[in-house]
Each structure stands twice: as C-alpha cells, then as structure tokens.
Amino acid sequence: MNKISTYFIIFFLAINCSAALAQNNKTTAIITNERDSNIFYHTIERGETVYSIATMYGVKVNDIYKLNPESKEGIKVGFKLIIPQLAPDAKGKSNGAANYLFHTIKAKETLYSVSRLYTVPADQIADANPGLSAETFSIGKTIRIPRNPHEEPSVEQVQTVTKDVPYTIQKKETLFRISKKFDVSSTELIKRNPSLKDGVKAGAVIYIPVKEEQKVLVSTEITDEKEVNALLSRKKDSKKLPVVNVSLLLPFMTEEAYPSSNTSRFIEYYEGFLLAVDSMRNQGCSINLSVFDTGNGTEKINDILKNPAVKEADLLIGAVQNEQIHPVAKFAEKNKIRYVIPFTSKNDDVLSNPYVFQVNTPQSYLYSKAAQAGCELFKNYNIIILKVNDPQDDKKEFIQELKTELKQKKVSYKEYTYNAETFATEIESQFVTDKPNVIIPTSGTLNALNKIKTPLVTISSNRPDYQLTLFGYPEWQTYTRDCLEEFYALNTYIYSNFYADNLSDGVKNFYQKYKTWFSKNPINTFPKYGMLGFDTGMYFFKGVWTYGSNMENNLKRTGHNSIQTGFNFERVNNWGGFINTNLFIVRYNKDFTISRIQLNEL
Structure with missing residues (x-):
C-alpha cells in the first residue's frame, strides 16, 4: 500500500471517529467552558424545543442546527446541545442575551470559583440568575454572567x-x-x-x-469564599402584605355596540376574577383592584403603563395579544412586578423575564407531561397506538413524544392502522388476556372517536377479560354529550391542563355564586373563562398576600383547591420566568363516576 493510500485511510477514520463522537453528544461532549470560549453547552429538559432554547439564549434556530445537525431530527431530554455565545454587539431580537456570557457549571465548581473565573462579583451573578440556589447550582446547569458588571457600591x-x-x-x-x-x-x-x-x-x-x-x-463586595458560596442558601423573609395592589388588563372593547363572543369571554373572566376578590376579602385579605381596557394593539397599553396605579401594583394580570404582552412584560421586569399571562401559551417573554408567570401550558410542555403520564399509567398494559389517519387533527407531535418516552422507559407498544371495513373484526387480534389493554388513537376529533367507540364497546362487553381502556385528549371532555356512555364503558382516561367536575362542591358553589352576582350562567365553553379568572385570582392573591416578596420560593405551598385550572409553576431556567406545567388525568370510571388526578399524585 502506498503512502498516499495510507494517509487517506487515516484521514477517513479520523473523520468517522469525529462524527461518531458528535452523534453521541449525551456522553462524549467535553465541556471546556473557559471564559473566552465562543460556545457553551445546554442540557435539554422536558418540554423544551430547539426554538425555545434558541430564544432563551438570543440565537437563531439555524445557529443550533449548524452546531448540532442531529437536532433537526428531534431532541431528547438529557442530551446536550452546543450553543454559540452571542456577540456583545448582536442586534435584533436577543431579549438582552447579548449583555451576558453563558456558563455551563462543571464538576467541583462553586459560585466563588465562577466569580473568580470571570472576575465578576458573586452577588451580581446571583442577581442575574434569580432562580439560582444551592439546588440549582449543579453540574450541567447553565447560568448567565454579566458582560459588563457594574462597580460595586x-x-x-x-x-x-x-x-x-x-x-x-x-x-x-x-x-x-x-x-x-x-x-x-x-x-x-x-x-x-x-x-x-x-x-x-x-x-x-x-x-x-x-x-x-x-x-x-x-x-460592599463579598470576597470571602464561604460568604460567597453562602449566597446560594440565603433565605428571604416571608412577610404578609397588608394590602395587595392588583392591575387587571383585559380587552373589554368598549367601542363595540354589542360584545363579540371573544369580548364576552374576557368579560366572564373579569366576573370570575371579582368572585375571587370577594372570596379573599372574606378571608381577611385587603385587595386594591384597578381595571383597564387594553383594546387592540399597543396604543392603549402605552397609556395604561403610565398610570401610577400600575407602577405601584404587586400583581399585573392580563393582556391578550403578544404585541401587548411584550411591553407589559418589559415594564414588569423594570419595576420588579410579578406579571401573570393567563391566556396565550405562545409567548417568549417567559424564557428570559424572571417576573413572568405563564398560566396556559405551552403545547411542548403539555405533550411531554402527558407522554410521561401515559407511560407511567400504562407501563404494565398492552399498549396499542391506533393510527386513525384523520387529517383534521393529527396528534403527530404527542404520539412521537409518547413513543420516545416508552422507548426510553423500555415499555413495549404496538401500532395498528384503522380500516373502516375490517376494524371491528381485526382489532381484537391485537388484544391480550394476561394484562389490560389500552388503545391510544392518533387523532382527537369527534369524527375519529365515532369511528372506533362502538366496536370497542361491543368487544369490551363481550370480552370483559380484555380489560379495555381508552386514552385520549383534552378536547374529549367537550364530546360528553355524544360519548359519555362509551367513556364510562371503556374506562377512559384523558389528559388535560384544565377540568371542572360539575358534581364537586367547589364547582357547584361557583355556579351558584356566579348566578347570584351576575344573573346569568357562564358561557358554555371549554375552558370556562369565569372559572379561569376565579382560579387565577385565588392562587396569586393567596401567594402574594401570604408570602410577599418570597412567593417564588413558596409556590408549592400556595394552596388553592382549584375548580378548573391547576397550578404547578416551574422556572424555565435560572434567569427566566415560570411556566405552569400542571396536568390533570381525568378518568371516566365504569361505576359512572369521574375522578381527577394531578400528575404529581400518580
């Protein structure tokens, strides 16, 4: 073999070894993290997408794809992504990320050692990462470092x-x-x-x-190593507020001759919110409520934010359109006011603003939690994923998330494609008798459900030893008029981030009080905006009133027995805000009862 051929083989092997290392980035990525490095590493967490990760660091999705080509095919929890450091003079939609360097914590590092590495005072690093604590300062977690630290006073x-x-x-x-x-x-x-x-x-x-x-x-700079590291364990006092000042921002559209269906829902939210104010006042909580009509666009928003009552608020709640939400979020951050976004699930401010609380769970987080719940519930079942091929509502993203979860937990499953002519006879061949069977359709539409429910009920009735169960989607709770009997017969489970049990005392009391106050019933929508307003008000009123400036460290203790919307807020990263990741599993039992279980109770 000549010398040129030998060099070519060595070069070829080197390229392939490098490619193999890049593909297995979960275990082989070496974190150098020197202060002048132009990259850092992000460990993927549940519910995150390439878009959300790019947004929180102020980079473009394509920047991540270039450094991590395999991420185009999807990302997995626990894997690492290489992220480019943003240039200090970067322009555009960077959410202030250009003002920081990002650092991935390595083994044996401490706040003191990181502070010395970047020559940035430790308290300024802690202030730049409000979620940083002894628990979150851990290997693989990312923190941000101010590029231009201010001189210590x-x-x-x-x-x-x-x-x-x-x-x-x-x-x-x-x-x-x-x-x-x-x-x-x-x-x-x-x-x-x-x-x-x-x-x-x-x-x-x-x-x-x-x-x-x-x-x-x-x-005033703290330089002692023990005192610096103790910053991660510092505790805030929980001091009850004598008065809770609240500003509510909703599109009442007062210029409309008659309220549209959208406006009517926001009016109902306000009415439910008022019931929460009344309930808290009966518990001894003093609330000053200021209400503003946001209208469309940002013209009214800009005027609202100049109002002294808004600047003095302990809570800002509302705004619907993203073009309205962003200036309110920036205002809240500047004035250190908690800002609750109750409606949209598609807003980026929560990824970089520590004062934002997003109530409506983003789809990626919802699917991830639901897949986790499905895997846990049915790990000992014979799982059948039923391909219904309904173009109107394909749950492709959820099904993919579920398959990934099942594979990671080494839980087996089958896939079966629906055929109208043969379904009633062939589906039975997929069932077993040595353990329960669960059917998970790939569509959430009523049309898809109508195709499969009757044959499955017939089989369940004739062969109770199959122990059939159906697992489905949030919108199924709107089909109870057509499918309630089948839900009971098939021991049906659905996942949802909202559910109101009309037979519960809490819901009954709400309906009664709502009708007494407003001489009408809530609009028949899912979710019900009046209940959303009530639950949101009760949760945040209690939290701010009881814990004051220390509410963020007591979110698990902010007790409210919700009637429709549950709350389980998790901080998205060490410097961002909070996303509500609550998930209910609703079960229609064969004894004609309905139970609602929170994911953390499974």
Missing part, C-alpha cells in the same frame, strides 16, 4: 487609624514622661523608635503612634 465608614507623628524630645524628658504624655506604652515607643534603647536624648526626633478617627469608603 462603596459605603462610608468611620475607622480608627494609627499614624506616626514626629516629636522632638525636650530637655529633661524621660521615656516614662513621654509615654505618659501621649498615653503610649514605653514598649510601643521603643518598638517604633529602636534608638531609644540607648537612652533619651534632648533634640532627637522620634515617632509617636497617635490614634484618630477617619471617614473611609469601603467596598
């Missing part, structure tokens, strides 16, 4: 200093007399003036230590 202190003042020895003075005259020990005088060991000589110049008070400027 100095405080004026009075200190006692000692100065050496020259003194000429007078005739007949002795060491004893000099020490008495200046209130200094003879030992101290000799220490500063060794010549006095040979005796006291008139006319000689010696130095007398004199104490005096001086005002000096002292830096």
